[in-house]
Amino acid sequence: MLKNFIDTLKVPQFQEKVLFTLLAIIAYRIGTVIPIPGINIEAVKSMFAAQKNGFLDFLNMFSGGALNRMSIFSLGVMPYINASIIMNLMQGAHVIPYLDKLAKEGEHGKKKISKITKLMTLVIATIHSFGLTMALTKMSTPTRMCVVIDPSSSWIILTIATLVTGTILIMWLGEQITEKGIGNGVSIIIFAGIVERLPHAVINIVKLVNMEEFSILFVLILAFIVTGVLVLVVWVETAQRRIPIHYAKRMIGRRMYGGQTSFLPIKVDQSGVIAVIFSVSILSAPLALAQFTPNWAIWNFPLTKKIGQYITNDSIIYNLVYVSFIIFFCYFYNSISFNPKELAENMKKSAAFIPGIRPGEPTSIYIQKVLEKVTLSGALFVASLAVLPDYLRSIMKVPFFFGGTSLLIVVGVSLDTIGQIESYIIMRHYEGFAKDARIKGKWFKR
Numbered sequence: 001m002l003k004n005f006i007d008t009l010k011v012p013q014f015q016e017k018v019l020f021t022l023l024a025i026i027a028y029r030i031g032t033v034i035p036i037p038g039i040n041i042e043a044v045k046s047m048f049a050a051q052k053n054g055f056l057d058f059l060n061m062f063s064g065g066a067l068n069r070m071s072i073f074s075l076g077v078m079p080y081i082n083a084s085i086i087m088n089l090m091q092g093a094h095v096i097p098y099l100d101k102l103a104k105e106g107e108h109g110k111k112k113i114s115k116i117t118k119l120m121t122l123v124i125a126t127i128h129s130f131g132l133t134m135a136l137t138k139m140s141t142p143t144r145m146c147v148v149i150d151p152s153s154s155w156i157i158l159t160i161a162t163l164v165t166g167t168i169l170i171m172w173l174g175e176q177i178t179e180k181g182i183g184n185g186v187s188i189i190i191f192a193g194i195v196e197r198l199p200h201a202v203i204n205i206v207k208l209v210n211m212e213e214f215s216i217l218f219v220l221i222l223a224f225i226v227t228g229v230l231v232l233v234v235w236v237e238t239a240q241r242r243i244p245i246h247y248a249k250r251m252i253g254r255r256m257y258g259g260q261t262s263f264l265p266i267k268v269d270q271s272g273v274i275a276v277i278f279s280v281s282i283l284s285a286p287l288a289l290a291q292f293t294p295n296w297a298i299w300n301f302p303l304t305k306k307i308g309q310y311i312t313n314d315s316i317i318y319n320l321v322y323v324s325f326i327i328f329f330c331y332f333y334n335s336i337s338f339n340p341k342e343l344a345e346n347m348k349k350s351a352a353f354i355p356g357i358r359p360g361e362p363t364s365i366y367i368q369k370v371l372e373k374v375t376l377s378g379a380l381f382v383a384s385l386a387v388l389p390d391y392l393r394s395i396m397k398v399p400f401f402f403g404g405t406s407l408l409i410v411v412g413v414s415l416d417t418i419g420q421i422e423s424y425i426i427m428r429h430y431e432g433f434a435k436d437a438r439i440k441g442k443w444f445k446r
Contacts, residue, residue, distance in 0.1 A: 014424065020180035024173050025192045031073045031169070032066035033191070038155050039070045043147045044094060061406055064193020070136075070147075072166040075128055077186050080171045082281060083120035085274055087113060121171060122164070126184070126366055129163035168261075183417035191413040194406045223302040229385075233411045236381050239268040241374045243367065248351040262352075266371060267323070269378040271333040273408045276386050279325035283318070294355075330379035331372075340367040382408070 035041055045068065063076030068329040091099050091113075099116075102109035136159070137151035148155070170189060176186030205222075208214040242263040344364035353359050357366045386405055 017180065017182050021177055021183070021188065023186075023187065024177050024181060028064070028073070028170065028173055028189055028192065029196070031166065032064050032071050033069060034072050035211060036070050036072060036074070036159055038159075039150050040147055040149055042398055044068060044070050061197075062192060064189070065196060066193075072162050073170060074132065075125055075163050075167045076300060077167070077170050078175065078281075079125035079128055079167050080117075080121045080174070081123055081277060083117050085278065086120065087117050093180050102336060114422070118171070118204075122168065124165040125164045126160070129160045129167075132163065133159045159406075164436060183413065183420055187413040187416065190409055194410055205319065230411070233293070233385065233407050234415070236269055236378070237408075237411050237415060240368060241268065242264040244267075244355060245347065245352050246355060248353065264367070266338075266374050268374055269332050269382060270337065270375065271378075271382075273382075273405060273414055275326045275329035275379070275382060276408065278329045279322055279386075282325060283322060319387050323387060326383040326386060327376075327379040330382065331375055334371060334375045338371060340364045340371065343367060410446065 062078050062081075063074055066073040066076060087099070090096055090288045091103055094100055097254055099113065102112050105112075133156050135158070137148050171186070174185030174189055176189055177183070179185075181188070205219060207221060209216065243263045245264055247260050247262070271320065344360060344367060347353065347363060348359040354363055354366060357363050385408065
């Protein structure tokens with residue numbers, strides 16, 4: 001495989017794909033360091049340093065570090081991700097019949113769904129940018145430094161337009177990477193933003209070792225834990241529950257068909273990071289309220305103060321609600337993306353059956369029970385991965401953001417990109433084999 005990959009790197013078409021992907025990532029990284037006009041950067045850095053890996057740091061991870069710089073790409077790809085997930089959920093839940101009709105129209109329907117997703121992204125980005133802009137006008141650091149130098153109406157309009165344009169530009173870059181580069185464009189952009197933090201983390205660890213705040217033994221233990229968690233994530237992301245399926249023998253004309261044995265793969269983590277993103281999106285409202293308007297009160301009741309006291313990233317209440325949402329959305333996503341009744345009906349039409357299970361309704365019930373058990377194990381793992389690293393980080397005092405969500409994204413994107421590269425290698429070898437076969441065929445004809 002490694003030899004085939006090295007050989008593929010020598011192919012001009014593949015080199016162009018790699019180069020285009022790298023240039024698109026560089027363009028994105030340049031945008032993350034261009035600040036919004038009228039922002040006090042020192043006040044922003046002071047505010048992020050004071051909140052210590054809280055909700056804002058989580059959003060900063062999805063923006064590739066653009067949020068703590070208040071750059072033109074501060075919203076990142078979150079509006080597009082939310083719009084895409086909402087569209088997928090509405091299609092799976094059959095909420096809007098028009099979307100179901102478009103999904104069955106093939107490539108033409110996919111283009112229309114893509115246009116609707118982009119329009120929804122524009123709406124969500126406008127709402128997010130308006131909320132962030134208004135919050136910036138009221139934000140201040142613990143030292144009473146104002147984040148916005150001159151919060152005039154013209155500045156508000158300019159900032160909203162800048163943030164929305166930045167999100168649309170990121171979405172366009174992602175589409176270009178998908179079409180002309182390697183891997184899924186939006187995922188690659190998120191991946192680049194997360195991996196960009198790794199060198200800074202390593203440098204910080206080395207500095208702390210030189211200052212004798214961390215021992216070599218502690219660093220080795222930390223590296224062992226990170227490696228172990230990474231291996232566990234890869235194992236779970238690739239784990240499947242395989243249900244054996246047999247095909248009955250049938251006579252069609254003078255030929256015998258069927259008799260083969262196959263399996264139905266059910267992934268342990270079917271939803272991936274979607275459940276985490278949805279959970280964070282719901283919990284972001286009270287957390288953002290507490291972060292951006294710390295002194296807001298209703299009828300002399302300190303609303304945001306109470307939210308900040310009881311619903312914070314370090315509180316037990318927040319983590320319990322967070323875990324509950326993750327488990328719920330794992331089941332919800334699997335229920336709309338995996339239809340046991342339809343699958344059992346298709347198996348019955350194809351003369352396929354599960355050994356020991358009658359076709360039809362019993363097969364549907366059996367698949368549903370297996371799906372529920374597999375979903376529970378996957379949901380518990382994702383919830384643990386999303387919560388436990390925060391406790392480990394607070395206990396071990398690790399000076400960088402080491403979260404389970406970032407691990408899920410990095411592993412998922414890496415596996416998906418590797419799979420696409422393998423497909424490209426197989427396609428290239430197949431085309432070469434077909435070309436050789438055509439040449440030999442012409443030679444034999446002569």
